[in-house]
Amino acid sequence: MKPIITVEHLRKVYRVGDERVIALNDINLAIGKGEMCCIVGASGSGKSTLLNQLAGLEKPTKGRVLIGKHVISDMSEEELAAFRQQHLGFIFQSYNLLPSMTAVENVALPLMFKGVPRAKREKLARRELKRMGLLSRAGHKPTEMSGGQQQRVGIARAFVAKPAVIFADEPTGNLDSVTTRQVLYTMLQMAKESGITIVMVTHENDLADCADRIVTIKDGRVLSDVLLSDEEKQKNREKLFGDLVTADVAEPETTMKEEKES
Numbered sequence: 001m002k003p004i005i006t007v008e009h010l011r012k013v014y015r016v017g018d019e020r021v022i023a024l025n026d027i028n029l030a031i032g033k034g035e036m037c038c039i040v041g042a043s044g045s046g047k048s049t050l051l052n053q054l055a056g057l058e059k060p061t062k063g064r065v066l067i068g069k070h071v072i073s074d075m076s077e078e079e080l081a082a083f084r085q086q087h088l089g090f091i092f093q094s095y096n097l098l099p100s101m102t103a104v105e106n107v108a109l110p111l112m113f114k115g116v117p118r119a120k121r122e123k124l125a126r127r128e129l130k131r132m133g134l135l136s137r138a139g140h141k142p143t144e145m146s147g148g149q150q151q152r153v154g155i156a157r158a159f160v161a162k163p164a165v166i167f168a169d170e171p172t173g174n175l176d177s178v179t180t181r182q183v184l185y186t187m188l189q190m191a192k193e194s195g196i197t198i199v200m201v202t203h204e205n206d207l208a209d210c211a212d213r214i215v216t217i218k219d220g221r222v223l224s225d226v227l228l229s230d231e232e233k234q235k236n237r238e239k240l241f242g243d244l245v246t247a248d249v250a251e252p253e254t255t256m257k258e259e260k261e262s
């Protein structure tokens, strides 16, 4: 598969007073287009640092990160900001929804940065909320929704502009185990539908089993980089999501109709 993310000899050193923390040490990776890649490892192993480097949120000490042909590790802050708005999506553990905005306004936000006109933004945002089974919550503010609902709004926001890559750092970290599996299942379905690459950090190894690729980090180095076979993936996904395939995350039909008529 053609790589969409390439990492070459990536190194990140933090200075804390007189101390030097080597957070990443000679990381080399190639993540294929359309892959669901999970980054796993113990707390403090360097997962978040790696994700931030891949997404251009922080500069490497040494080495390069490419997304497509773009060398994002060489970009200026302005170039990076524009690149992120055009090509990347983010899902955060703490949801990061704007509290004064409704679900539909939050979801529409990335489209505003892309210059999509208001009526079209709203239409696309509603479509994405509907896919997440949340159309009846379109007018709700974050505080009026459960954690699982807020994270589904966060996912709708990440997917709405069809970015090339979505980055997620422990996106289910604040959710209970049933909601976690629902949220993960939805992310995977939506990514596969649109051919979107996902890079997700998790410290829960059983969640990473749903991935196409599992990268294990230890002490800032790649301990293993495994591409799962189709048989393994099918087996793992059935085990993780089997009971969800029939019990869809979407809300009952009636709720959706009421929403449409109002």
Ligand code: ADP
Binding pocket: 014, 015, 016, 021, 022, 023, 041, 042, 043, 044, 045, 046, 047, 048, 049, 050
């Ligand atoms: P993980 O996400 O796997 O828990 P991190 O990537 O957050 O790990 O951290 C990796 C290492 O880098 C840790 O030792 C952490 O303390 C250190 N680190 C992370 N961010 C910073 C920072 N901004 N300044 C100094 N040290 C940091």
Ligand code: MG
Binding pocket: 047, 048, 049
């Ligand atoms: Mg982390």
